Amino acid sequence: MSEIFDVTIIGGGPAGLYSTFYSGLRNMKTKLIESQAQLGGKVLLYPEKMIWDVGGQPPIMGAQFVIQLIEQAKTFQPTILTNTKVDFIDKNDNNLFIISTNDGQKHYSKSIIMANGGGIYNPQKLDIEGAEKFEMTNLHYTVPSFKLFQHKRVLISGGGNGAIDWAVEMLDIADEIIVVYRKDQLTAHEAQVALLQSNPKVTILLNTTIEKLIANKEKTKVSEVVLKKHDTVEELYQPIDHIIVSHGYNRDASLQFSDETSLKLKDDYYYEGTATGKTSKEGIFAAGDILSYEGKVNLLVGTFQDAVNAVNSAKVYIDPLANKFEMVSSHNEKFQEKNRQIIQEMLVEK
Template sequence: MSELYDVTIIGGGTTGLYTAFYSGMRDLKTKVIEYQPELGGKVSFFYPEKKLYDVGGFPGVLGEDLVVNVKEQALSVQPTIVTGEKITDFEKQEDGTIVLTASTGEQHYTRTVIVASGLGTYDMRPLDVEGSHFYEGNHIHYTIQNLMQYTGQKAAVISENRVGLDWALALENVAAEVHLINRGAEFKAVYENDLEKLKQSGVHVHMEAKVEKLEGTESELEGVILDNGKQIQTNHLLVYEGLQIDKSLYDQWGLVTDKGRLPVGTDMATSMEGVFVAGDAAVYPSKTMLIASGFNEAMTAVNSAKSFIDPKAKSQVYSTVIYKHGNNE
């Protein structure tokens, strides 16, 4: 049997990471399980390069920088972090231990669970062109994690959505040449002024066109051929053809749900003893789906888990009291 943890957090987004920090601070043996290979949840996935202005203490912070900080804070208390595993099954044993089973078959044993898995898992719809597996990661990308990597390069964006248009305009500032390939006759969900910016830009737009063939060696992408016969030289393809969303099946785990989320009171306890929730997965009157709300709910969920494991424990503590005894410099 794998080691028994006090708290296992499902989800390594901003909420899950802050939950891990707070759980460690409360001397709970803590594990985080995240489906994606990287931590950071929606912030890393959708908007690493967006500036956030509504997180307390930061007059303005890039999404990716916030993730770096919250990760560093979590790691300071040394939780066990598991990535690339998706929890699919949830079982409570007679002695109260909860067994979480991942899609890989791995099992995790825990006294309490804090669900910080938002609305479920996300995957980008992959490019469906023969040979694309040769270039995934190095030449075919599904997010812009580092705009500067395209400096002086030739890049083509495949998308019929606003996201792709945004990417093309951002790339134009650094890349030598940018193409935008749209399979449709128009762009979906775009703002008028973005279309105007596109017209004024040097981006080469190809409407009603699909990538039919990839050209290059097994390791270097050199270009693409469109279904209208046009040949484009490019070293990078950035693909946004929508998302595949796999909603969390909290009801199948035996939890009471409300429109796919977990209804809670002020203690962040779900309908199952020993199972708490924080972040976008939680719902209660006037709930806001914001990063800062997740941080606050994380503290409450951890304090509730602590009381569940040790009913005599203090209901809350101050970090300064703990850190002056040696965790900090």
């Protein structure tokens, strides 16, 4: 049989990463399994957006926040697998969970923490022939760096919160912003829409879709797009420097459970549970967006509390004599040596 872990965490977003850190703090042998190539979850979709609502953390860009979460998660040397998708969860006669992954491997664990958020998100691509060849230049499904768009003409396709948020972010960066949306009105937050409508550098085209991409002479970038206005059947030729497509995400939620491990769902997707991270099955816990319970806080701060509660519940599940809570970090012996090192480094810098 393969190596047995105390807890296996499924999902490498903020909930999974903090669960990984905290389970190490609780002396649990920990494995984290993430389906994507990178850790970070949905925060990776918005690397240059500012995060303001984490206690004690000054405003920070998403990309840097992910770096810090990953560094913290690795504090106690967990086993971390990326590019590994969980396909099936079962349980054997020894009360161990068997986690089957897409590479044909089986992973054995005394407990599980589900931190798989909204599932595996992949952006809905622009359905135009040849569009994929421009993804390495000026066709984007997220914003890798604001510098790319400085003093540029940017076309944003989409009318939901994601698209309109990007458009608002671009107000102080781009020289011109064109928003195109297939419906007759934008569906984003009213305050964000009002900001765009009152700004002279913004053009909003409703009932409009991208019909064709026209490349530059070198065939390396899109230099112009053909837009179709569906209410008038008119075609518009719009020169651009960059295109941002925000049409939502396809969610792969194909993870399956055996009858013995199947979880009770709410709204056909989220795991119904408690504020202490428990689900309908003993030994399977949950944290973050995937967990539904009364009083849920759908913010990063809530995610971290979910993670702590799920880990504590998992610890007591595998060791009923364990303390229900871990000692606070300022008094915890696991950090004494690390604290000394940090203080010494600070003294040297002074």
